[in-house]
Amino acid sequence: MNNRISGALRSPVTFSVLAGVVIGALFLLGTGADPVTAYQAVLTGALGADGIGSTLSTGTSVLGMALALAIPLRAGLINLGGDGQLVLGGITAAVTGLYVPLPAPLAVTLALLAGMAAGAAYAALAALCENHLGVPLLVSSLLLSYPAVSLASYLARYPLKEPGSSLPQTRALPEGVALPAFGDSTVTVGLVLVLLAAAGYWFTDRRTAFGYEIRMTGLNPRFSAYAGVERRGLTLKLMAVSGALSGLVGAIGVLSFPYRFVDGSLTAPGYTWTGLTAALLAAAAPLGTVIASLFFAVLQVGGLAMERTTEVPRELTQVLQAIVIVFLAARLRFPSRLWRRRKEAV
């Protein structure tokens, strides 16, 4: 156990995060602000009584997207189409919630499932492009994302637009078609769903033959192909799961405040990219992804609070995020170079 703790302390993740914090402090000093006050503002803003609810609801989306990206990443696949899958999930959930004539609880469940199905199908399309047309997944998933975002935007602006409103948004969902919230906070059952997904991911990763195949494919795709793991099938399954989670995040977004689909509101906070960052930071490990997601949710929410109380712009937290990534990227190259040196040496 002691070993494990010292290993975690010496790990590149710790190093990257610390380096980010230190360099961020230098930036703060450079702009004439007091780093201690600023960081304090971030922490109290995000974790204090006023901020915790906001952190958890932001965390729901960040964690959901982080899982969506981590699951394929575990097998070395990168899904860059999170935005498209997220938005399709949201608009599908909105349509379902608006037009399905069912009692509210059933409508909510159906809206969630429909959102997940839409995201899954769209992500699977990107997988099919790679499997059968030879378009690299990175490219197919990213490029497919744009038409999806545009389609949702069109729907919210024209056919589904709320009559009389000047905003590009759908009508509000019927009374009661919403995810139950905890008390009067903005935190909903969505958080529970996302945490369940994280638990499912952890279990699959640690305890199932399928999870083992995913891990081995991520570590060496030729090794798993040699042993008979069918890559196309794996790509399709993982992308479908990934898209379903993105769609779920979109549906949760629509089934929580403001209970409608507003064009741009799902993608503007950049959950997809924050989620990707968190997944990369954790090297797609299940537990690590959860921790990294919460870390970034704290930064995002705390950054706003810092801006309010100390006049340091919230962009600083983005600088911090970027520095962490740069250091991590440097680590990704570092060991492979060492490894080659070692091999040449013997």
Next chain:
Amino acid sequence: MTPPQAEPAVELRGITKRFPGTLANDSVDLTVSAGEIHALMGENGAGKSTLMSVLYGMERPDAGTIRVDGREVSFAGPAGAMAAGLGMVHQNFKLFDSLTVAENVVYAAEPRRFGLVDRAAARRRVRELAEEHGLAVDPDARVGDLPVGLRQRVEILKLLHRGARTLILDEPTAVLTPAEADALFAVLKSLAAQGRTVILVTHKLREVLEGSDRVTVLRDGRVVARLVTAETTADEIAAAMTGRAVELDRVHAPGTPGDVVLDLTGLATDGVRDLELAVRAGEIVGIAGVAGNGQSELVEALAGLRPVTAGRVALRGRDITHASATERRAHGLAYVPEDRHAVGTAPAASVADNLAMGHHRTSLSSRGLLSPAAVRAHARRLVERFGIKAATEEVPASALSGGNLQKLLIGRELAHEAPLLLVEQPTRGVDIGAVQNIHDQLIAYRDAGHAVLLVSAELSEIRGLADRVLVMYEGRITATYQKDEADERSLGLAMAGGGTAPVEAVD
């Protein structure tokens, strides 16, 4: 052997080089006299390559001095070493395939005329050098079209063109046929006779005995023996390399073949055509051949990793010509691939995870659930049974030595108890000690009634293990020998394409 002169061509004193976690060279002394062929021997990881990297300016030693022709030197890089008269032929040639021989030879040291490369002079120079040293090669040939043996000559010509007086060759015969290797040694001997010095880095005993004047043996980063070739034996060198007596080139007793397990008729895939072959239970069929004659493609096609374009493959009577890798494994095939790092293992994964592959859907899991405890127990069993040296089963496979990684791979595949085992280059780059262990395992597997198809570039291995030897040349089986007929000379001839007319492989 030329009598040692006053100034050695190369003199290393007390070279120490430390890498994180390993002491690659521990105060190594190496003296190479001018005009001799000096073999530097040792198992993988003994520190040979590190020592040569230090000499050639690619690594800085932590301690020690280097003298070349009596002058103390300190190279900042290979350029400095070249300027001092050293030249190195790397294991992987550093040539431009699309350029001609002459262009490659003069590259970076071109004869110039009016500021431009003088091609005519370059060709002339190459012709002169080739003639002078008996390195016949056409200056206008494109390097990419040449066989490896000739490419190696181009590398040597390159060094001679730059005026190298000491040539360092790293595992020069790894990719050569026996005949090409003999030709290389003839060239090296004539170079030495002219007063040039050759340092030969190798782990092949035979060529050291035949081609060198003196031998320095490294083990665990230290010099353990300095021998005069004429006064030593293969056993003595092997004992120095491994630190114990080793029985070399054992020929195992033949097996007792039973039913046909693998049956190929008219098989074709990339680089392989019209291939007929049968392997029976209780028999090892060895495929000999120079690398690149279709052996790898054949095995990949059998393993389901490469599509078969024509013909039929039957495993235990069932047609598996177009079956997936998974279906083949389920029907009784296990496979030890040639490239342990890139294909046979995931070096970043733990030893336990590496040992679980292929067993993870069968013996280790039930209804898709894979218990970590079962994976660990399975790993401990195999580590114990196959003598894999690993600190724990949780360390990454990359921490294992080459021999232990190979034992892991072979152990994992043998544990399938599949009726057919495909094995490629089972002991390439593996220490002599581990070689014996691996050979014994393969023989035991055969004797338990399994069929084994063995592909190896090591003739002694094929001859020691195989009950029948097939020679593959340009994608076809060009010769077949029974165990006792396969002598090194006729095998070597067949591998070079000079064999007799194709013999029916199936008896």
